Amino acid sequence: MTSDRDLIPVPLLVERRSTPGTATLDERTTLDAGPGTGSTARWLRAALGAATGLPLPDGPGPYAIRLRISAEVEREYGPEGYRLSTETADAAVVIEGGGPAGVFWGAQTLRQLLGPEAYRKAPVRAGGPVLPYVTIEDAPRFGWRGLLLDVSRHFLPKDDVLRYLDLLAAHKLNVFHFHLTDDQGWRIEIKRCPRLTEVGSWRARSKWGHRASPLWDDTPHGGFYTQDDIREIVAYAADRHITVVPEIDLPGHSQAAIAAYPELGNTDVVDTTALTVWNTWGVNPNVLAPTEAVLRFYEGVFEEVLDLFPSTFVHVGGDECPKDQWKASPAAQARIKELGVGDEEGLQSWFIRHFDRWLTARGRRLIGWDEILEGGLAEGAAVSSWRGYGGGIAAAEAGHDVVMCPEQQVYLDHRQAPGEDEPMPIGYVRTLEDVYRFEPVPPGLSPEAAAHILGTQANVWTEVMENRARIDYQAFPRLAAFAEVAWSALPAPGARDYAGFERRMDTHYRRLDALGVDYRPPTGPRPWQRRPGVVGRPLEGTPPIV
Secondary structure, X not given: OOOHHHXXXXXXXXXXXXXXXXXXXXXXXXXXXXOOOHHHHHHHHHHHHHHHOOOOOEOOOOOEEEEEEOHHHHHHHOOOOEEEEEOOOOOOEEEEEXXXXXXHHHHHHHHHHOOHHXXXXXXXXXXXXXXXXXXXXXXXXXXXXXXXXXXXXXXXXXXXHHHHHHHHHHOOOOEEEEEOEEOOEEOEOOOOOOHHHHOOOEEOOEEOOOOOOOOEEOOOEEOOEOHXXXXXXXXHHHHOOOEEEEEEEEOOOOHHHHHHOHHHEOOOOOOHHHOOOOOOOOOOOOOEOOOHHHHHHHHHHHHHHHHHOOOOEEEEEOOOOOOHXXXXXXXXXXXXXXXXXXXXXXXXXXXXXXXHHHHHXXXXXXXXXXXHHOOOOOOOOEEEEOOOOHHHHHHHHOOOOEEEOOHHHHEOOOOOOOOOOOOOOEEOOOOHHHHHOOOOOOOOOOHHHHOOEEEEEEEEOOOOOOOXXXXXXXXXXXXXXXXXXXXXXXXXXXXXXXXXXXXXXXXXXXXXXXXXXXXOOOXXXXXXXXXXXXXXXXXXXXXXXX
């Protein structure tokens, strides 16, 4: 049993019984699933059934785990809110959600209450798990609680992606931003454009460490997800009430696509037939040509993407698009005059506005990195504010929806501590406490603008994360702190009880151990987690608030 005092994210309200006691789940325990709760019942039977060895058959009764959707809970807490009570008059556990998602998040809390052993795949203790007598009422602060996973720089096999969806669910995160294309690899099958994966999903070698490193990994690297893989990932996420937001990057970060289809590039200034999938990191000068043919090509790509992803939002990147080739290209300069967009910034805005209209016509919404503000923000577009708070503030004040993910605060590829032991150290030090004290809504934002903050997202860019274990190390335990920031109604950053969070993390580390997460221990990296001699790019001092 875990104390209700050890829950992460911390819930809104915990009411402990005046008479202490515990309830036990045993062979008599059943699942009583009301309408709309079937996916949570299936998840509970799979997860808790494996961990406890209990069959958890269907049926009501005094020993049941009862799942219900409640109009009362929805009125008070919204569709993602829930109420969980143990040892009620007619059931062992009652979880009432404002909607199906609320029931599922209540089931995540139930699992935490059962103890770290509930996260294992087979029983490790004799006897049924024990629950404290408690009532918990809870709801999220933000509707967008996300994690970006970059599978372009380093490919992550499908089963590892499914594992990460389980880790998001365990932390009540509900958006998976799937970064599928970049200069270093195209990771999604597009049937009408087979060379995107035949050519664009593999590179001959990879830079080892930061781009300034002299080291290379000469093993060819690559991989991609078939369309059935994508369908499986999306369905698996949906069962866990997670929305998968795909990202297809344009007009920059496109060398993998240009390597596959050279006509997509600025052929009048560079021999695009000589380009290969990029094998190093950084901002790439090879960008898409501003032609009607390129628009038609990517419309075809997006048609297949929309068939695979039901997400309202589709991410189009829009970041880090150098304008040098457009400045040097007679064709691009003629296009600027023809379109009347003024300059190269206007040309990038033209790209984004085109796909904003195209997606809107199909019932979707465009979201892009905050560079899409340059040259004029596309009407209806939402912004992922990554370079700091500034882009998000400007967008929100202009009436656009925003997801706050400033690199100075929640880029989890940035190092977790000073010193030479941190593997391939990148960026400013962002400790567990730093992430816990991150505030997604900047002070001084007007109430009208603050209403446009959809939520927040932590980003995992994988240039220096070559496999699942490295991703685990960079993401955890900080993702647990981020999850509490995104879910819980915390006080102002300086008033947050970090000591209490650290105490709750003592139990949470045991949950992560049971899940096989290769997190960074509080005392520092284990010997096999270090990468001695591999160059990073550490930045010293306190990150600027911009």
